[in-house]
Amino acid sequence: MSGKTTGVAHQVLSSAGLLALIAILGTGLLAAVNELTRERIAEQERQALIRQLGRVLPEGAYDNDPLGDTLTLRHDSLSRNDGAVRVYRARKGEQPVAVVFDHVAPDGYNGDIQLLTSILADGRISGVRVVSHRETPGLGDPIEAERSDWILAFTGRSLEDPEPEHWGVTRDGGVFDQFTGATITPRAVVEAVQRALEYHQANRDALYRRNEQKRDD
Amino acid sequence: MDGLWHQNTGLVVLLGLCPLLAVTGTVVNGLGLGLATLLTLVASNLSVSWLRGLLRPEIRIPAFVLIIASVVTVIQLLMQAFVHDLYRVLGIFIPLIVTNCAIIGRAEAFASRHHPLAAMVDGLATGLGFCLTLVLLGALRELLGRGTLLSQAHLMFGEAGRALELTVLPHYEGFLLAILPPGAFIGLGLLVAARNWLQTRRSRRSTVLNKALGAA
Numbered sequence: 001m002s003g004k005t006t007g008v009a010h011q012v013l014s015s016a017g018l019l020a021l022i023a024i025l026g027t028g029l030l031a032a033v034n035e036l037t038r039e040r041i042a043e044q045e046r047q048a049l050i051r052q053l054g055r056v057l058p059e060g061a062y063d064n065d066p067l068g069d070t071l072t073l074r075h076d077s078l079s080r081n082d083g084a085v086r087v088y089r090a091r092k093g094e095q096p097v098a099v100v101f102d103h104v105a106p107d108g109y110n111g112d113i114q115l116l117t118s119i120l121a122d123g124r125i126s127g128v129r130v131v132s133h134r135e136t137p138g139l140g141d142p143i144e145a146e147r148s149d150w151i152l153a154f155t156g157r158s159l160e161d162p163e164p165e166h167w168g169v170t171r172d173g174g175v176f177d178q179f180t181g182a183t184i185t186p187r188a189v190v191e192a193v194q195r196a197l198e199y200h201q202a203n204r205d206a207l208y209r210r211n212e213q214k215r216d217d
Numbered sequence: 218m219d220g221l222w223h224q225n226t227g228l229v230v231l232l233g234l235c236p237l238l239a240v241t242g243t244v245v246n247g248l249g250l251g252l253a254t255l256l257t258l259v260a261s262n263l264s265v266s267w268l269r270g271l272l273r274p275e276i277r278i279p280a281f282v283l284i285i286a287s288v289v290t291v292i293q294l295l296m297q298a299f300v301h302d303l304y305r306v307l308g309i310f311i312p313l314i315v316t317n318c319a320i321i322g323r324a325e326a327f328a329s330r331h332h333p334l335a336a337m338v339d340g341l342a343t344g345l346g347f348c349l350t351l352v353l354l355g356a357l358r359e360l361l362g363r364g365t366l367l368s369q370a371h372l373m374f375g376e377a378g379r380a381l382e383l384t385v386l387p388h389y390e391g392f393l394l395a396i397l398p399p400g401a402f403i404g405l406g407l408l409v410a411a412r413n414w415l416q417t418r419r420s421r422r423s424t425v426l427n428k429a430l431g432a433a
Contacts, residue, residue: 015275026284033290033294034294037297041301048301137397
């Protein structure tokens with residue numbers, strides 16, 4: 001009887017030990033690979049961000065590192081549910097050049113559309129790009145610069161050009177085209193860009209202020 | 218070697234359909250996930266086979282899960298470090314390789330009972346079969362849906378990959394159904410049908426041949 005119990009206990013313990021051993025081996029392997037790849041992954045992410053910022057910012061117009069000159073703010077008009085919005089600031093010397101909003105259009109056909117919108121100090125747009133989205137392939141994805149030129153239509157626009165009543169897609173009496181079969185996607189992007197412009201107009205000086213966490217609520 | 222044709226994961230066993238259907242909008246996406254799954258299968262089969270002397274029946278399933286999860290996470294980290302753009306496209310489907318039942322299936326049915334070399338070959342064959350299915354389905358859907366092949370190849374092969382991009386049907390309007398999820402199901406159905414047709418034709422031919430030989 002007791003011999004049998006010891007046998008069972010022994011078996012359970014050695015099984016548990018074996019599983020623990022495998023878990024330790026697996027974890028060790030993961031820790032090692034993580035250690036080896038961590039810096040490379042961080043660098044890759046940085047490079048990807050630099051490439052994206054380079055596409056929206058005017059080339060050669062700034063001499064600082066916008067990645068190192070950022071601001072985090074919270075505002076309902078720029079994200080969903082009061083989420084954090086990152087702002088990258090480009091300067092030439094001490095002169096403000098542009099701010100890039102990493103913001104969200106919350107009302108896409110399939111949820112959030114993440115955008116980078118670069119607004120020059122004079123209130124004109126120097127570029128908009130879609131960072132990520134889940135819009136319908138083939139219908140909503142012409143918002144990607146790789147698929148169509150649509151997103152380039154924002155370049156040079158400002159709150160006065162076109163006038164506020166024409167800031168919208170054609171269906172709503174605006175100047176921006178919609179796509180065949182998709183109005184919701186471009187409408188979401190147009191409105192999100194307009195909201196970024198409005199925020200910029202209302203908070204321009206605060207946006208360029210150095211080294212201060214700005215909260216607007 | 219059955220994994221390539223007779224027991225093809227995607228077309229016969231019909232395992233791992235979630236990633237199969239979700240990422241096959243283009244050839245490049247299919248190939249990316251296919252290769253990642255292939256690597257996982259080989260690595261997990263190898264590890265399971267090495268450890269098979271230690272594994273008792275009552276703990277083998279949790280042990281398989283631990284091994285496969287570690288292997289997939291390693292592959293995910295490596296992809297993030299070395300093919301970052303492709304990793305961004307395939308996103309959540311990489312960790313989901315863990316849930317591909319084909320992998321635990323091969324670990325249980327084959328690797329835990331065979332020599333590491335045999336297990337590796339089995340992983341290779343099963344993975345290749347799965348990868349080919351993904352690429353075929355991706356090609357079918359990309360061609361019908363967008364009229365291109367291998368678009369965005371630079372995500373995988375670097376800038377040189379741009380030369381591989383083919384526009385097969387210029388000025389093609391696109392066929393939305395092929396890109397959307399229902400197109401994945403229809404496309405997979407067509408591939409399964411095509412495989413079955415080839416299979417019956419082949420076996421019928423061999424029975425006819427056998428009969429003829431028997432009569433002679």
